[in-house]
């Protein structure tokens with residue numbers, strides 16, 4: 001009620017003062033009035049996330065950053081990084097329809113050399129046929145601070161976040177962050193590689209599976225269609241029967257892994273969509289829906 005009254009007063013004020021009253025808008029544009037629930041922001045510039053952020057994951061000492069936001073004003077824009085949630089951009093102007101946009105929603109870690117190398121925020125506002133995305137690098141600094149934002153390629157943003165939380169040389173190592181059960185799996189994978197029971201490629205695959213099970217990396221197919229650049233093509237089956245068989249085996253494996261996770265109290269992302277076994281029973285390869293073009297937001301639109 002109070003908000004509504006303030007809004008009406010503001011409108012009256014603007015109407016009475018004419019252009020000079022525009023300075024009043026500054027009052028409305030306070031940092032935490034941005035966002036979806038703000039009645040003051042006209043519908044067209046409200047931020048509409050396409051999906052929920054992924055669960056908080058990674059090194060536990062970074063979890064305290066969840067729910068906080070850090071901003072950087074650079075030329076005409078204010079950038080805001082909310083760890084484990086989103087990256088947004090707000091045009092710094094008093095125009096009623098100032099542009100605000102989502103540059104990414106928390107999705108997964110980038111892991112290189114068994115180190116948490118960056119946070120990927122994806123599925124931001126659309127940008128031509130794709131969606132905006134941001135990679136946030138964490139570097140050691142005296143205080144928590146969004147230090148730098150750039151756009152190395154169109155609609156892909158690169159952010160640098162400084163924090164004392166990553167100054168210890170081991171603070172971003174993956175292994176110590178893992179629950180014990182997954183550490184043991186990793187140990188076994190190392191052993192198998194040393195014993196030449198698996199190939200280096202097999203090793204990479206098994207490690208990736210461990211990172212997925214830990215919730216650090218998104219499981220392919222978990223979040224809508226997997227049509228990302230560089231996805232391996234030709235994952236086909238000769239016959240429907242072999243596909244069914246593989247599906248049954250995978251379902252069994254998923255069930256086993258789920259109970260293992262539950263047993264150890266490890267959080268994991270829930271699969272989206274309906275039971276695929278139902279589809280499997282009715283679908284033949286010829287009546288599949290047409291493949292969405294790369295980056296088409298159509299299917300993802302269902303998250304709205």
Ligand SMILES: *[C@@H]1O[C@H](CO)[C@@H](O)[C@H](O)[C@H]1NC(C)=O
Nearest residue numbers: 035047049067068082085086
């Ligand atoms: C971005 O994250 C912050 C912090 O968790 C949240 O308050 C805000 O609503 C989010 N914005 C959008 C557009 O989702």
Ligand SMILES: *[C@@H]1O[C@H](CO)[C@@H](O)[C@H](O)[C@H]1NC(C)=O
Nearest residue numbers: 112113114115169170172173
């Ligand atoms: C990989 O990580 C180890 C341990 O943190 C480090 O000593 C090494 O320099 C890193 N290698 C590369 C290529 O980054």
